[in-house]
Amino acid sequence: MNDFDWVAMADMLELEGEAETPSVRQALAELKHLTPRWILDVGSGPGVAACRLAAAFPQAEVIAVDGAPELLARAEERAERLGVRLRTRVAEFPAGLADLGPADLVWSARVVHHVGDQQGALDQLAGLLVPGGVLAVVEGGLPARWLPRDLGFGRPGLQARLDAGMAERFNQMRAELPGSVAVVEDWPGMLRAAGLTEVRSKAFLVDHPAPLGDVPRRSVRQALERRRAVLGELLDVEDLAALDRLLDPADPGGVDRRADLFLLTATSVHFGRRP
Numbered sequence: 001m002n003d004f005d006w007v008a009m010a011d012m013l014e015l016e017g018e019a020e021t022p023s024v025r026q027a028l029a030e031l032k033h034l035t036p037r038w039i040l041d042v043g044s045g046p047g048v049a050a051c052r053l054a055a056a057f058p059q060a061e062v063i064a065v066d067g068a069p070e071l072l073a074r075a076e077e078r079a080e081r082l083g084v085r086l087r088t089r090v091a092e093f094p095a096g097l098a099d100l101g102p103a104d105l106v107w108s109a110r111v112v113h114h115v116g117d118q119q120g121a122l123d124q125l126a127g128l129l130v131p132g133g134v135l136a137v138v139e140g141g142l143p144a145r146w147l148p149r150d151l152g153f154g155r156p157g158l159q160a161r162l163d164a165g166m167a168e169r170f171n172q173m174r175a176e177l178p179g180s181v182a183v184v185e186d187w188p189g190m191l192r193a194a195g196l197t198e199v200r201s202k203a204f205l206v207d208h209p210a211p212l213g214d215v216p217r218r219s220v221r222q223a224l225e226r227r228r229a230v231l232g233e234l235l236d237v238e239d240l241a242a243l244d245r246l247l248d249p250a251d252p253g254g255v256d257r258r259a260d261l262f263l264l265t266a267t268s269v270h271f272g273r274r275p
């Protein structure tokens with residue numbers, strides 16, 4: 001695993017997963033013609049999507065796979081709370097996956113981009129499938145939008161500058177991964193290069209309009225706290241001050257209180273079938 005402290009990000013991952021549930025639901029509806037018996041969620045984190053898979057395919061053995069045992073413990077708690085059947089397995093991606101297959105459905109969301117050799121990772125995920133099995137990879141999509149362009153304080157356009165900063169951090173993260181290989185991130189092309197057929201990509205909308213309910217609101221707070229923590233050197237003083245106001249629980253313009261906060265994003269899922 002790389003240097004991310006995934007365990008420290010557990011709350012954020014869980015809230016993000018919950019806020020993005022509408023897109024997972026829509027993506028799983030695309031797979032409802034399948035009757036998978038063995039499903040892997042590789043890089044499941046705290047298991048929000050894995051529990052959805054378990055609910056959507058109650059006849060299947062669903063295994064949440066992750067390198068972080070603490071996150072898998074949360075996935076188990078979640079499954080118990082929701083009354084769905086889920087097993088977990090600690091494994092490092094890609095080296096530890098060899099004995100996990102063969103699976104009828106492999107779901108892997110936002111993990112391949114944390115592996116140095118992304119094409120190699122996709123090859124390995126595709127290799128876990130039975131003939132006829134389906135791989136669904138969540139990568140790309142659109143950065144989330146939460147904030148009006150003009151917040152009423154600071155320089156308008158903060159969200160676009162946060163996105164630019166995160167894109168820069170993402171480049172650094174990729175460059176520092178062990179065995180990092182540059183590749184054209186053409187996800188459908190990469191699934192085809194992994195030997196899959198019937199490849200298609202579809203984007204699913206997540207649209208929580210203002211005023212935000214508790215879960216998406218807390219998810220936005222977590223995401224902004226993360227940006228405050230990792231973008232300190234990349235933002236100017238005015239933007240940092242605006243971020244601090246947004247994160248101040250007592251500030252009426254802060255994310256806990258403002259009525260105009262929303263959550264709008266699109267999740268891209270790339271599907272392919274093993275011939």
Ligand SMILES: C[S@@+](CC[C@H](N)C(=O)[O-])C[C@H]1O[C@@H](n2cnc3c(N)ncnc32)[C@H](O)[C@@H]1O
Binds near residue numbers: 046092093115
């Ligand atoms: C961005 S999170 C995505 C979690 C979840 N799939 C989602 O969409 O919310 C990445 C997850 O992949 C796991 N992960 C990252 N690199 C890994 C590796 N090399 N082996 C196993 N798990 C890894 C992390 O522990 C984390 O749970």
